[in-house]
Amino acid sequence: MAVTGVSLNKSTASLTVGGDDETLVATVAPADATDKSVSWSSDDTDVATVSSAGVVHAVGAGTATITVTTTDGGKTDTCEVTVSA
Numbered sequence: 001m002a003v004t005g006v007s008l009n010k011s012t013a014s015l016t017v018g019g020d021d022e023t024l025v026a027t028v029a030p031a032d033a034t035d036k037s038v039s040w041s042s043d044d045t046d047v048a049t050v051s052s053a054g055v056v057h058a059v060g061a062g063t064a065t066i067t068v069t070t071t072d073g074g075k076t077d078t079c080e081v082t083v084s085a
Contacts (some may be wrong), residue, residue, distance in 0.1 A: 003072040004055035005029045007036060013081045015048065024054040024079055026068045035072040042066055048081045058083040 009025040028036040040050040047064035049057050056066055056079075066079045 001030055001033050003030075003035065003070045003075055006068055006070050006075045006077050008068060008077045008079050010079050013016045013056065013079055015056065015081060015082060015083045017058045017060060017085050019058060021058070022056045022081070024050070024056060024066060024068070026054060026076075026077070028070055028081055033072065037071040038068050039071065040066065040068055047083050057079055060061075061085040 006028050007027050007029050013022045026038050040048050040054055040083055042048050042064050044064040046060050047062040061083055064081050066081055069076045
């Protein structure tokens with residue numbers, strides 16, 4: 001089955017520099033999609049970085065948008081992360 005969408009478990013998150021990381025969970029639809037692989041990116045790595053597993057790490061104060069993209073079909077969803085010092 002082809003991917004029809006992806007959704008994150010959160011649309012916003014708040015982190016503190018030096019505090020706990022936030023793990024985002026991406027759910028690929030449909031549940032029986034053949035290729036459920038995704039990639040992650042941050043639009044401002046000076047504020048927050050994201051690992052290949054969806055773990056967001058606060059780097060500096062500000063706001064960054066974390067995007068998950070499906071390998072099949074290029075479907076996306078985002079989470080706005082606000083980082084405080």
